[in-house]
Amino acid sequence: MWARRCGRCPGQARTGRASRTRPRTSWTSAGFGSLESWSTEVPLPITGGWVSAGRGGVQADAVLVAPETGVPLLFVEVDTCHMDAQRIATKVGRYREFFRRRVADGHSKKKVPMWRTRWEVPRVGGASWEEPLPPLLLVCHRLGPRRPEATWQHVADHTRQHWAGRWDSNGGYTDYGGQIPLVSTTIDLLADHGPRAAVFHRAGRDQPQTLLEAIGNPRRDAYLARRDARQEEENRRWEKQRATEREAAAREARRPVCSECRVGFTDARWTYTDSLAGRRDPHRLLCRDCAAARLRAEREACQRCGQPRRDDQPATDLELRGVPDGVHCAACRHQLKPTRNTGRTVREPPGRCHGPLHARRARSGRLGELRSWLQRWSHRRLRHVLRLVLRGSAGRRTWQGRSPAVGPPGGPWGTR
Structure with a gap:
């Protein structure tokens, strides 16, 4: 196949190192994309438009668009080891100028990268939130006198400002925002191991990788996956907290x-x-x-009137001075079982009589004295009547044949 591309017949012998026959390892792994996914000799204008490109542009040998295989956009440069390495490095700089060219979007007034107006590529942001540029693959075919290893080393050294990334200490990865992922391989490695093998070398990395790993950023992807997992966990925890707060608010409302x-x-x-x-x-x-x-x-409370019994407060009124029974208040006890009051109520000294309570107590004391005097007077009057009755009985003074114990006419008290 490669002999036909180079213009030689399969049986034609090669001269020099290129004529050596290398054993081919059979591989059956699928490649990237289909025939329709490839485009050749694609102009990339730095000035002008897609149809009429201006001076100073660059032309890609091939462009691969296979997002279904994990390669959304890949520019390919083929070197047959005849071109000077400095010319290849200059071409990489022109790729950088094309990728950074911005034009007005047809749907809005803001400017977008020109290459995005033709190819759809998912946006990926790093720590600087500046997306990396499309990758550039340099495929070397040892047909000329130059060694592919020396050419690749020279190109990598002279294009460092175009592909070198910045180390992100927080995420633990290299951020390639705004830089070109520059990758290299050879036709012999692709023929021996296949396009899915780890035969691709990226500038700035030591070990060979697969194409997806070389054009990507595994450390950044792992960091973003961890960050997304943490963010998702925080979102779940936040949603759970909000749900708990809503449940608590609803419970408080009930x-x-x-x-x-x-x-x-x-x-x-x-x-x-x-x-x-x-x-x-x-x-x-x-x-x-x-x-x-x-x-x-x-x-x-009193079981009769419902008012507080106040058993611990002494009653100052003689009429309400019953013994507390733990059931009724003093007023209800007096109404249910009146008590006969004998004796006097000692009034407080005049100096301590102040206020409505003391005035009521003073009045109660005076009424008690009056009742006591009336009782004593009644007792003296009764003794006087009894003496008169007994005296009349002794003098055989009767009236209307009644018993001498009954008083004389004129009332129960008799006559003086």
Whole structure:
């Protein structure tokens, strides 16, 4: 196949090192793309347009567009070891100028890279968020006097400013944003091992790699994968936190509120009110403190009137000075079981009598004294009447045949 491309017959002998017959290793791995994926002799204008290119442009030997195989865009330069290495390095610089040329987009006013107006390539951003330029593959075919290794070394040394990347210490990879991935291989390596083997050398790297690894950035891809995984984990954690907050807000909106103090129930109180025993609790609409206060008030309230009993407060009124029974208040005890008051109420000294409470106590003391005086007066009057009756009985003074114990006419008290 290569003999036909070079203009020789398969049986024609070669001279020099190129005429040596090398054993070919049979390989059956598929290549990249199909025949329709390749384009040859593609002009890349630095000035002018695609149809009428200006001076100073470059022409790619071949262009591969095979996104289904992982190679969205690849420019290929074939060297038969006849061209000077400096001319190849100059051609790489022209590739850089073409890749950096920007033209106005037909759909918008902003400018885009010219090569993007013809080829669709996914955008990939590194640490600098500047996408790398399309890769350039240099394929050497040992037909001329120059050695491919020397040519590649010279091209790599003189085009360092076009392919060298910047080390990203945070991500642990080399960022090639705005640079050309420059890759090299030979026809012999492709014929021996196939296009899927690790026969491609990228400028700036020591070991040979496969084509996908050489034109890509495995370390950057691993870093981006880790970053995306962390971001996805943070998003999941954030969504979980938001869901938890929404559930907590919805639960707080459903939380019962005390009907007296308007304070939300605690979780324990809420759980209790939702239980079977809590549904039967008459104070289930109250919080724990208000329910305890209500129970305490009910225990200390009078069963008859519902007012506080106040058993610990002494009664100053003689009419309400009954013994507390733990059931009724003093007023209800007086109404249910009146008590007879004997004795006097000692009033407080005048210096301490101030205010409505002390005035009421003073009045109660005066009324008690009046009742005591009336009782003593009644007792003296009764003794006087009894003496008169007994005296009349002794003098045989009767009236209307009644018993001498009955008083004389004129009333129960008799006559003086």
